[in-house]
Amino acid sequence: MKQLLFASAVVTLCLFAAGKSTSASEADWQYQIGCGSSDITGPVTGVQFWGFVREGQNGEGLHLRQRARAFVIADPEAQQRLAIVVCDLGSITQELTREVIDRLQQQYGDTYSHANVILTATHTHAAPGGFWHAGVGTPFGSPLHAEYFEVIAKEIVESIRQAHTTLQPGNVLIGQGEVPDAGANRSLVAYMKNPAEERAKYDSNTDTTMTLLRFETAAGPIGCINWFAVHPTTMTYDNKLVSSDNKGYAEVQFERSRGVTYEKPAEFVAAFAQSNCGDVTGNLNLNNSGPGEDEFETTRIIGERQLVIAQELFQQATEPLSGPVGTRQSFVDLGEISIDAEYTQSGPQTTAPAAYGYSFAAGSTEDGGGHPLFREGMKETAVFLELTLDQQFPDARPSDELREQHQPKAILIAPGEMKSKPGIGRPLSLTIARIGQLAIVAGPAEFTTMSGRRIRNTVKQAMAGEVDTVVIAGYSNDYAGYVTTNEEYQTQQYEGGHTLFGPWTLAAYQQEYARIARGLHTHQTVASITTDGLDLRNKVPSTPLGTNGDIAPPNGKAGDQIMPPPPSVRKGETITASFSTGNPQNHYPHTDPFAIIERQTSVGWIRIATDADWSTKCVFEPGGNVTKPYRVTISWDVPADQKAGTYRIQHHGQFRGAEDDGDSAFAGVSDSFQVVD
Numbered sequence: 001m002k003q004l005l006f007a008s009a010v011v012t013l014c015l016f017a018a019g020k021s022t023s024a025s026e027a028d029w030q031y032q033i034g035c036g037s038s039d040i041t042g043p044v045t046g047v048q049f050w051g052f053v054r055e056g057q058n059g060e061g062l063h064l065r066q067r068a069r070a071f072v073i074a075d076p077e078a079q080q081r082l083a084i085v086v087c088d089l090g091s092i093t094q095e096l097t098r099e100v101i102d103r104l105q106q107q108y109g110d111t112y113s114h115a116n117v118i119l120t121a122t123h124t125h126a127a128p129g130g131f132w133h134a135g136v137g138t139p140f141g142s143p144l145h146a147e148y149f150e151v152i153a154k155e156i157v158e159s160i161r162q163a164h165t166t167l168q169p170g171n172v173l174i175g176q177g178e179v180p181d182a183g184a185n186r187s188l189v190a191y192m193k194n195p196a197e198e199r200a201k202y203d204s205n206t207d208t209t210m211t212l213l214r215f216e217t218a219a220g221p222i223g224c225i226n227w228f229a230v231h232p233t234t235m236t237y238d239n240k241l242v243s244s245d246n247k248g249y250a251e252v253q254f255e256r257s258r259g260v261t262y263e264k265p266a267e268f269v270a271a272f273a274q275s276n277c278g279d280v281t282g283n284l285n286l287n288n289s290g291p292g293e294d295e296f297e298t299t300r301i302i303g304e305r306q307l308v309i310a311q312e313l314f315q316q317a318t319e320p321l322s323g324p325v326g327t328r329q330s331f332v333d334l335g336e337i338s339i340d341a342e343y344t345q346s347g348p349q350t351t352a353p354a355a356y357g358y359s360f361a362a363g364s365t366e367d368g369g370g371h372p373l374f375r376e377g378m379k380e381t382a383v384f385l386e387l388t389l390d391q392q393f394p395d396a397r398p399s400d401e402l403r404e405q406h407q408p409k410a411i412l413i414a415p416g417e418m419k420s421k422p423g424i425g426r427p428l429s430l431t432i433a434r435i436g437q438l439a440i441v442a443g444p445a446e447f448t449t450m451s452g453r454r455i456r457n458t459v460k461q462a463m464a465g466e467v468d469t470v471v472i473a474g475y476s477n478d479y480a481g482y483v484t485t486n487e488e489y490q491t492q493q494y495e496g497g498h499t500l501f502g503p504w505t506l507a508a509y510q511q512e513y514a515r516i517a518r519g520l521h522t523h524q525t526v527a528s529i530t531t532d533g534l535d536l537r538n539k540v541p542s543t544p545l546g547t548n549g550d551i552a553p554p555n556g557k558a559g560d561q562i563m564p565p566p567p568s569v570r571k572g573e574t575i576t577a578s579f580s581t582g583n584p585q586n587h588y589p590h591t592d593p594f595a596i597i598e599r600q601t602s603v604g605w606i607r608i609a610t611d612a613d614w615s616t617k618c619v620f621e622p623g624g625n626v627t628k629p630y631r632v633t634i635s636w637d638v639p640a641d642q643k644a645g646t647y648r649i650q651h652h653g654q655f656r657g658a659e660d661d662g663d664s665a666f667a668g669v670s671d672s673f674q675v676v677d
Contacts, residue, residue: 029169030322030436032074032081033215035223035269036162038155039262040087041065042128042148043545043588044242045620050090051125052237052368053142059128061619061632062594063241063296064248065612066127068152069271070159071215071225073435074167075325082116082325082433083160084440084473086225086271088244088251089121089152091479092444094426095133095537099153104160112160114477115329118431118442119156121475123274126235126243130543133536134424138396138415146542151589162265170217174438174469175317178208182305183230184286185449186366187279187495189377190488194450206280206449210306211471212313213321213438223269224254226310227471229277229449234299236288237368241617246282247272249303249614254310262612272306276452276472278445278482278495286366300614321436323466328520329431330512330528334480334501335416337508343458344486349504352405353416354425354480355398357497358385361412364494376493379408389413406502409492416500425500426534429477430509432459432516439467441513444478448495451483451506458510462517483509550582550656551629558582558655559668562631565649568674571642576635579651579668583630584620587654587663594618595634596650599643600672608647615639638675648672 044062048055066088074081085100097119104112131149135141185191185205192199199205212226232245244251254270282302284290292298335353358378363370373385389412390397398406398414415424431442441459456470463470482498489496489503499505519526553560563578584590593610595618609615615637622630634649649670654663 030171030320031325032076032167033170033172033217033222034072034163034165034167035215035266036070036159036166037266037269038068038159038162039065039591040068040089040152040155041589042130042151042242043145043585044618045584047128047130047145047148048142049125050127050129051233054237057237057240059242060240061242061617062611063243063617064252064614066124066242066244066248067251068156068159069251069269070156070163071223071269071271072160072163072167073172073325078324078326080116080325080327081111082118082327082435083112083163084118084120084225085156085159086273087119087121087152087156088124088127088248090123090125090127090129091121091475092119092477093132093134094429094478095535096131096149096153097429097477098535099537100156103153103157107161108164114429115431116327116433118433118440118473118476120273120442120473122232122244122247122272123277123475124232124235124243124245124248126232126239126241126245128242133540136540138418143543144540145545147545147588168217170215170222172321172435173214173216173317174319174321175212175214175313176469177210177309177313179210179228179306179309180208181284182228182302183208183277183280183282184284185279186281186286186364187448187488187493190484190491190493190495191279191448191450193487193491194485195487198450202453207276207452210309210313211469212310212317214314214317221268221314224310224314225271225273226313227273227275227473228306229275229280229452230282230302230306231277231280231367232282233367234282234295234302236283236295239295241619243299246299246303246306247274249300250307250310252612252614253303253307256613262610270310272310273473274475276447276449276474278448278451278474278484280449281364281367283367288366288368321438323436325435326520327431327433328516328526329429330516330526331427331531332430332512333427333529334505334508335425337511339504339507339511343507343511344504349507351504351508352402352502353414354500355402355406355409355411355414355416356500357406357409357492358412359492359494359497362494362497377491379410379492381410408490409497409502425480427529427531428480430512430516431477432513432520434467434520437466437468439463439470439517440473441470442473442476443509444476444480445474446482446495447472447474448482448484448488450485450488454485454506455510455513458514459517462514463521466521545588546586547583550586552655553580553629556580557666558629558653559651559666561668561670563633564671565673568676569638570676571638572640574635574637575673576633577649577670578631578633581620581630581632581651581653582655583622584653586656590654592652594632594652596652597636598648598650600646605648609636642675644675644677646672647675
């Protein structure tokens with residue numbers, strides 16, 4: 001790793017020197033480019049995590065913060081631009097996309113719109129839910145916390161604002177490489193049902209290629225974004241610490257290596273975006289574990305494997321993207337698509353209104369599984385389950401016609417036929433963006449490996465040779481479950497049970513993406529259905545975060561040290577300290593770090609790490625009853641190469657009095673300790 005970092009520094013200096021000697025005019029630069037980054041960390045306690053949807057998996061602390069990382073690419077000649085924001089979230093919602101675009105248009109007019117803004121999620125399963133409007137008050141949703149939604153929207157806009165206001169002449173360089181041993185196909189029984197001749201075209205049953213863009217200006221690189229397919233489920237369903245998982249690990253390590261401090265607007269932004277990872281897990285043992293000894297080690301390893309290749313590609317990227325920037329976007333009702341035989345290989349077909357299968361409730365066995373009453377591969381309805389479901393969810397039970405349309409799926413619940421629709425399966429936003437010879441296919445779904453390959457081939461053909469590379473940007477601008485191939489769907493593994501619009505879902509996506517790609521290629525507008533009346537903002541109740549007040553420690557105050565650290569710790573070991581604190585929900589959002597590690601120097605204490613770093617953890621514990629105060633235990637994994645010396649741990653928080661008379665900030669400081677060899 002040290003060799004990689006040294007090489008990166010050398011390349012940067014060379015490029016800087018080259019830029020100074022060749023960039024006398026803006027004609028030397030292809031685009032206007034800018035980057036930005038902002039904190040979107042959710043409530044760290046008390047909110048159920050997105051993803052596994054397991055009862056009791058509520059936050060109890062913080063391991064790695066969530067961020068929004070933005071990139072704006074503008075084509076001065078064509079007066080077109082594209083904004084891409086990679087968010088450390090489980091998903092994006094239509095309401096979130098609408099809110100961000102509304103706020104951007106308040107500032108910048110029609111510069112940004114649904115057509116040229118791509119909000120995409122890394123799909124971490126270790127972050128809070130509670131920002132969805134769809135499904136609230138139905139079997140499909142958890143409570144909405146408007147405070148969290150507000151933070152996400154506000155800070156995404158802030159990240160774009162930073163990128164917008166720092167636009168400068170630059171080039172975008174592209175590189176591709178293989179990431180070994182960073183993912184395994186968790187649904188091999190389904191993948192193997194794809195035609196043998198199709199599978200034979202590929203060397204692996206997962207997509208192992210990483211595509212990276214390096215953003216370069218006269219002063220040097222300002223950022224990079226890459227796409228690679230692997231599920232961020234390496235922080236498992238047992239984890240209760242907020243984390244951006246393996247993608248977040250790689251992002252932070254890359255940015256730290258470039259001198260990012262997170263104390264001011266970032267001068268360098270590194271985003272590890274998601275691709276077609278629907279059937280790809282980082283738990284290489286395929287039993288919710290491995291390759292590490294525990295989930296933290298596994299997350300670090302899978303993140304590190306992505307990081308190493310990304311840094312290599314960043315150093316080696318020399319091919320500039322060249323050509324116009326352009327986008328086309330369309331709202332499509334995936335539940336009502338008539339599909340031409342060209343995309344089905346089985347005559348004309350249609351999609352169906354959204355429905356979840358029994359195997360959806362089983363979850364992915366390889367990543368933790370779901371309800372014990374269900375299993376992957378279920379195709380037959382169970383009488384006792386049907387009777388129970390009819391009683392509990394009568395509004396979500398499927399018609400006979402829908403059952404037939406979704407065969408061989410045994411339908412669990414059918415939101416597409418609900419009388420009071422929760423918003424799941426609404427018209428969805430599909431986008432294709434072009435930057436020179438690169439096309440980015442953005443969609444609101446979890447595309448499996450072979451689904452992504454078919455879509456890439458479809459788009460490349462429709463673009464008629466104008467692009468060399470096509471990447472899939474899943475989890476973009478909304479969320480609508482999985483997309484399997486028709487062959488994979490027939491097995492009704494978890495991914496097929498979660499493919500919402502029936503066996504021809506992928507064919508519908510291919511047809512619609514081909515239509516959008518042709519519009520981009522021919523410079524024609526593309527048809528889009530109306531989405532009037534589908535906006536759920538201000539239409540569902542919000543559950544406030546927090547409690548009435550915090551409890552002060554007896555004969556003390558918030559910030560007091562409860563358990564001091566030991567007097568010394570060896571490099572490579574872990575040290576902890578505990579403090580009295582307040583309930584973090586009572587003062588959300590918390591803009592200061594909960595944890596700061598400092599080293600004593602001749603000029604005073606300097607910051608070494610914070611809760612933005614992988615090396616720290618903050619675990620909050622309620623006092624056990626309403627008369628006892630909260631406490632937080634902060635741990636620091638001392639790096640093996642950390643300098644010997646004197647250190648301390650700081651905790652920053654806020655305290656809410658019992659009379660709800662406002663929050664007061666406080667800081668706690670631990671006893672000092674020695675880091676020794």
